[in-house]
Amino acid sequence: xxxxxxxxxxxxxxxxxxxxxxxxxxxxxxxxxxxxxxxxxxxxxxxxxxxxxxxxxxxxxxxxxxxxxxxxxxxxxxxxxxxxxxxxxxxxxxxxxxxxxxxxxxxxxxxxxxxxxxxxxxxxxxxxxxxxxxxxxxxxxxxxxxxxxxxxxxxxxxxxxxxxxxxxxxxxxxxxxxxxxxxxxxxxxxxxxxxxxxxxxxxxxxxxxxxxxxxxxxxxxxxxxxxxxxxxxxxxxxxxxxxxxxxxxxxxxxxxxxxxxxxxxxxxxxxxxxxxxxxxxxxxxxxxxxxxxxxxxxxxxxxxxxxxxxxxxxxxxxxxxxxxxxxxxxxxxxxxxxxxxxxxxxxxxxxxxxxxxxxxxxxxxxxxxxxxxxxxxxxxxxxxxxxxxxxxxxxxxxxxxxxxxxxxxxxxxxxxxxxxxxxxxxxxxxxxxxxxxxxxxxxxxxxxxxxxxxxxxxxxxxxxxxxxxxxxxxxxxxxxxxxxxxxxxxxxxxxxxxxxxxxxxxxxxxxxxxxxxxxxxxxxxxxxxxxxxxxxxxxxxxxxxxxxxxxxxxxxxxxxxxxxxxxxxxxxxxxxxxxxxxxxxxxxxxxxxxxxxxxxxxxx
Numbered sequence: 001x002x003x004x005x006x007x008x009x010x011x012x013x014x015x016x017x018x019x020x021x022x023x024x025x026x027x028x029x030x031x032x033x034x035x036x037x038x039x040x041x042x043x044x045x046x047x048x049x050x051x052x053x054x055x056x057x058x059x060x061x062x063x064x065x066x067x068x069x070x071x072x073x074x075x076x077x078x079x080x081x082x083x084x085x086x087x088x089x090x091x092x093x094x095x096x097x098x099x100x101x102x103x104x105x106x107x108x109x110x111x112x113x114x115x116x117x118x119x120x121x122x123x124x125x126x127x128x129x130x131x132x133x134x135x136x137x138x139x140x141x142x143x144x145x146x147x148x149x150x151x152x153x154x155x156x157x158x159x160x161x162x163x164x165x166x167x168x169x170x171x172x173x174x175x176x177x178x179x180x181x182x183x184x185x186x187x188x189x190x191x192x193x194x195x196x197x198x199x200x201x202x203x204x205x206x207x208x209x210x211x212x213x214x215x216x217x218x219x220x221x222x223x224x225x226x227x228x229x230x231x232x233x234x235x236x237x238x239x240x241x242x243x244x245x246x247x248x249x250x251x252x253x254x255x256x257x258x259x260x261x262x263x264x265x266x267x268x269x270x271x272x273x274x275x276x277x278x279x280x281x282x283x284x285x286x287x288x289x290x291x292x293x294x295x296x297x298x299x300x301x302x303x304x305x306x307x308x309x310x311x312x313x314x315x316x317x318x319x320x321x322x323x324x325x326x327x328x329x330x331x332x333x334x335x336x337x338x339x340x341x342x343x344x345x346x347x348x349x350x351x352x353x354x355x356x357x358x359x360x361x362x363x364x365x366x367x368x369x370x371x372x373x374x375x376x377x378x379x380x381x382x383x384x385x386x387x388x389x390x391x392x393x394x395x396x397x398x399x400x401x402x403x404x405x406x407x408x409x410x411x412x413x414x415x416x417x418x419x420x421x422x423x424x425x426x427x428x429x430x431x432x433x434x435x436x437x438x439x440x441x442x443x444x445x446x447x448x449x450x451x452x453x454x455x456x457x458x459x460x461x462x463x464x465x466x467x468x469x470x471x472x473x474x475x476x477x478x479x480x481x482x483x484x485x486x487x488x489x490x491x492x493x494x495x496x497x498x499x500x501x502x503x504x505x506x507x508x509x510x511x512x513x514x515x516x517x518x519x520x521x522x523x524x525x526x527x528x529x530x531x532x533x534x535x536x537x538x539x540x541x542x543x544x545x546x547x548x549x550x551x552x553x554x555x556x557x558x559x560x561x562x563x564x565x566x567x568x569x570x571x572x573x574x575x576x577x578x579x580x581x582x583x584x585x586x587x588x589x590x591x592x593x594x595x596x597x598x599x600x601x602x603x604x
Contacts, residue, residue: 028068028089031102034523035347035584039354043098048089051356053133053210055387056437058308062214066090069115076108084114093204096350105205107181114175125215127163133209133382137187142175155380155401156430180205186420188403188427190378197529201574204351209382219243220305221296226437227469228313235274235311239294244269248296255291281331282312282439284372287393312439316471318485318505325561326505336602337395337564339373341510344381345573347523347583356384363388368592370599375566378402378448389440397443400428402451413454432467443471450479460484476509493535495554500561507564512550513578516543516589521582523574530575544590551598
């Protein structure tokens with residue numbers, strides 16, 4: 001050991017120096033993660049999701065509440081905290097690096113949020129709406145100390161009227177109390193787990209989508225439902241208002257590039273038909289969207305409330321093609337649907353992409369690879385992800401997130417408790433209601449691989465009646481009960497296909513899973529807990545060779561009646577390395593031009 005001796009004069013001067021002034025700790029900074037995406041560098045309290053979060057119901061005035069909130073973690077039964085432990089960046093989940101906290105909340109704990117906001121002076125609202133894009137899982141909201149209610153559901157947006165709870169002062173306090181048992185509960189959780197490994201990933205707790213406030217009049221537009229009918233060349237619009245006891249006037253205007261193409265008046269809570277003559281059809285090759293203005297008017301014709309929206313004229317169906325097989329038809333034409341399994345996880349934000357640009361990139365990259373579809377796998381995205389699918393032209397098979405007994409069952413359904421079944425069906429209903437208007441969504445997938453699968457026939461019949469404009473996939477893989485529009489099988493590496501039938505269409509809901517380790521782009525370097533049923537290539541060339549070899553038999557299966565195929569998967573996810581892209585989206589593992597050529601052959 002070396003010992004350094006300092007001159008006495010230096011020691012004296014050192015001792016007489018006042019202590020260095022300590023810099024105050026930053027209000028927020030991202031925590032470290034094994035890898036981060038390139039969009040993470042642009043995230044800050046001032047930039048976190050500034051886009052209007054609900055593209056199909058846009059109001060001119062709104063206040064974004066994303067940014068720094070206070071947070072506290074307490075015992076589940078401990079009550080509201082007296083002090084908060086620090087700042088968290090909303091809307092990133094507390095387990096994520098971009099939240100600035102990166103701490104896992106346990107089932108015996110609760111997560112608390114607190115913030116304040118001031119109503120803009122130019123607002124002259126009769127009421128205020130407080131919107132949450134999504135909070136996982138049980139959220140109780142307090143405004144100025146008043147309990148406004150509790151919402152249960154980790155994937156669906158919810159709204160609270162807060163005007164009655166507003167104090168005389170202009171500054172208002174919001175406190176959100178969150179409890180999330182993750183996979184120790186029986187609610188829908190998708191692939192979240194308290195013990196991440198293999199195909200199970202880091203959980204998301206609390207606020208993970210945009211929070212915002214908007215002013216509305218006493219009577220306002222609460223929800224719209226858009227039903228395109230290309231055969232009859234019309235759009236049916238149902239406008240739901242907050243007050244069903246009184247009749248309100250509604251005026252609809254459809255526009256093409258700013259030019260009015262149709263207008264119609266009617267009443268709220270009743271269907272209104274809008275004639276769209278010679279409609280421009282929406283498809284992956286031509287994702288045309290009409291603009292739509294919805295106005296609520298009083299008896300004198302004055303506009304009381306107004307929203308801006310959009311719609312696509314498209315039709316999805318199962319029909320008999322000229323070759324004698326049932327096919328997926330888009331706009332009355334057969335179309336082979338090909339896309340990746342898309343799980344929507346991010347290394348820096350987990351359930352929450354670092355930015356809207358990042359959300360858009362995943363859709364763009366999927367299209368650039370030559371796919372026309374994506375299966376959103378046991379997760380629901382923010383409305384803006386579906387907006388980009390609508391805008392850029394990507395078909396979506398939307399899974400209902402799984403929950404309870406996430407195990408594969410080959411021969412029998414499970415028996416759910418009444419409480420578990422009620423929650424699952426409530427969240428399934430909300431999923432369809434909340435995303436009904438997106439033309440990109442062409443299929444609802446109720447169950448995945450037998451996970452928590454119960455009463456499939458009843459739920460499939462209900463879903464077909466509730467949304468007759470889309471196809472219903474009762475169960476993707478494993479336990480087929482012979483109902484719905486789709487007979488869906490999984491085969492790794494595959495490909496394969498179920499038997500063709502007279503009524504349903506045959507699809508391959510998962511196949512492939514070809515893996516490639518890309519150094520410096522890994523969530524974990526020890527891949528001993530990685531899934532073992534995927535084949536790992538040693539280079540990009542060998543991966544491309546293995547990938548392309550799957551498509552020769554796939555093309556043959558198409559000729560035998562296969563109507564669609566889903567390749568696993570869009571990106572690496574945590575310890576899985578079988579993505580077309582790395583988890584940080586920095587590397588596309590195969591040449592884009594070659595991928596396009598491989599895929600285009602299936603569309604001929």
